[in-house]
Amino acid sequence: MLQLLAADGTYGVPKGYEIYGKIIEGLDEETLKTFYRDMARIRRFDIEATALQRQGQLGLWVPAIGQEGAQIGSGYGVGNKDHIFPSYREHGVALTHGVELMSILKMMRGVNHGGWDPNETRFHHYAIVLATQVLHAVGYAMGVKLDGKVGTGNKEEDLAVISYLGDGATAEGDVSESLLFAAVNESPIVFFIQNNQWAISSHIDTQTKAPLYTRGEGFGVPGMRIDGNDVLACYAATQHHMDNARAGEGPFLLEALTYRIGAHTTSDDPSKYRGDEEVENWKAKDPIKRFEIFLRRQGIKDDFFEEVKVAGDDLAKDIREQTFALENPPLENIFNHVYSDEHPEIDKQRAWLKAYEAQMGDHE
């Protein structure tokens, strides 16, 4: 397993992993601070979103607490032309690619089903049906290759694709088919599995007999396990393997071993299927805490951490206010964009609803 930052905040490069260490050692202080700032920011966001759900402001919340290292690290490892296909818990990755955090809350509130333009953000929509997005990612990567945007050596031109998925999703047939299609097409893609060890109430042992980083081998996709609570390992591994994919070396699989500290969603009750001891054990490996120790050892002072905390509280206040101010979507959104081209039946139903509403008057 690639780990650069131990749970106690000690930095060290294991033998054979020097290439990853070199990536980290080339980072400036501002970048390291950004990693911390965004991990803390997305955790604060997560806590506030959970509170908003509890107050009835969101239909559902999907917490990602404990997975900030995997998400912020890998998110920043993705290049600025690459495309990202998330599952539905990648709020941290979304943050690293300019997706408005409010648009995630809008979706969870039920204002829309998506809410951002993936052509602009390169961060595609959340996929609720497990593993469906992995095939879309492979198809996109096949297209990138057909466009000749792989392995040209021109860094301004080349791009690759990353698909996020969870340990539970690996059991879906679409993942096996994705690995196969990516392998036979030599597609520029990295499969990034966040193994948080729990698929709702089912432990990883329910999903697989062999370690997940070996899942691609039979398909011809090599893999590696990384410490998912180590933001530096996640950053370095993602950057290196996305570089390789862009250079035309074909698909690669990363298994980030992490832990879902919170519930699967706000509808879940983890106390029914796992013990406190296990959770406490993983809290001790927290990605943010260990990175703070590392930064302090690098000479980063209290005022920075204080500033991040204040910014987090401001963010929480801001999203709370914005959530309360969210308006319901217009009724015609039921019918908009069902098709791109005109459709007489949809038009007829749209007109009917409009007339019906007019006849019924204001029923607020």
Add this chain to the structure above:
Amino acid sequence: MSNYKEMAIAKALNAGLQKAMAADEKVLMFGEDVAELGGVFRVTEGLHAEFGQQRIFNTPIAESAIVGTAIGLAMRGYRPVVEIQFDGFVFPAFNQITSQLAKLTYRSEGSLQMPVVIRIPYGGGIGAVEHHSESPEAYFAHTAGLRIVSPSNPNDAYWMMQQAIESPDPVIMLEPKRRYWQKGPVNLDTAPLPLHNARLMREGSQVTLLAYGPMVTAALQAAEIGAEEGKSIEVIDLRSISPIDYPTIMASVKKTSRAVIVHEAPTNVSVSSEIAARISHEAFYHLEAPVIRVGGFDTPYPPAKLEEVYLPDADRILEAIDRSLDY
């Protein structure tokens, strides 16, 4: 003067595909055995030699991935045409078709378009083994976001293939496999109708007979035999199953006051169920008889030695027309 050419349906589909691929380099064709072999029905024959491996290629045997990667390619700006080898093999892709392909434009509020064509050799009548003769259209017609068409003749095959590829929405093209070798004239210059319009095939005054895909031939035969017996049967080829061209249907039913609908699929919760409901609503005061439906039985598709009994034919259609006229 238009330029006409005699072609079989399979060849007309091939020619339509060829024309679309030549016109737009973003059009891709892929699926199982579609490259050098040209597909098990040879609908893509010659295209690999003409357009090469980048534009038309064989995939692993994994239907969910065929559709799932087509979605990703559409996101990248391609216009993929995929072949599902047989109707009974579409179900591994059902999730990608109904939960993803059909919904991505809606989910993205129009940011994404899904110009994907899914070609499916469709229906029975070729003496095949199980899972090679299915009529799954109702499953897909129930799903918003999809368009479904089925050409019944070479001219429509040629043009509807091109129109389906031009559509910004996903289109399922149900190709009547037992009619693949049926020949007819193709107008190489002018499209006959927009993709989703029904066509009046034969005028009549006593009863409207509605059919699509492989059953249009049977409907026309029934009308011909009926005419010899003095019955005036109006035949409409729906061409499009989703959306359905209701104005054309209603105009005819209001004229004849009677409707018989025929398809190969089981009648239970089928395309004809929906059309019958709509006719009863929109042409209620014009009807002289209940809408009668002729279809497959509500059973699994039977072994091939029984399919001639299972599938509607001119006799079964005429029996239904007699019942309608007797009211």
